[in-house]
Amino acid sequence: MNKVFGKLIDFISPPTLVYAHCDIPCGIYDPHNAQMAAHTVIRMTTLINELPEPKPDWKKKEADSWAHKLSRYTSVKEEHAELVNREIRILWADYFKPEHLNKHPKLHEIVWNILKTASKARQEVDIQVADKLLDEVNTLAEIFWQTKNMGHTKFRAPYPTERETVYPTSKKN
């Protein structure tokens, strides 16, 4: 009986999906994680560049210490460049909506550029690439806070990287 009645309702108005899963949009989005990860990429790139040139007369202990540091810095750089990618993909897929794209037509291009630059930052040890990554993430952060009707400001972050970073300010009226 229920089945017949249900099919009749379906015939009049097709069924809609109702979500009963844990991947519910929680509404908690923030570009902060991507910005911090981009700072880490800059820091790791700097630390790698500051490593001394390895010398052939080094003893094992010195050579091991150098290799160990290089491995750790590289590993963290890889991890955080990937974290930038992940955080940006979440914002892109889950947060940004067509109306945001209407207001910010370059949104897709900015996201695409971040993903490309993050990959390049993993492949290379180039401070210019790492700086470019943070700049691009900052640009996205500005757009993000605009979509939230928040103001934003930019100042030097209180980290060893000391790069300019976008932060939200109070809500606009």
Place this chain on the structure above:
Amino acid sequence: MLPIRSFIVKGHSMQPSLSEGDHILVNKWAYLFSRPKVGDVVVFKSINEGKYILKRIQKIATQGLIVRGDNKVDSADSSFFGIIKPEQVLGRFLTKY
């Protein structure tokens, strides 16, 4: 316009009561003359994305409804999407078909 609306369940947060792929009917007029009760399975609209969500009422607070899924290991509760306001509720689960 119809007082009954049909849905297809996507996800596992309402197991064992309701499973993915179940066809269900929802009574949109269930709360015309009565108030939601703890234990009711309701469909409401998510403010953030406009999706319909299926959950069970766990508690009724002064600000609205607190909901969660029956599957305790795989369900987001109201702490994830806030307290559900009565106007977000589309209706009460009626039956599977």
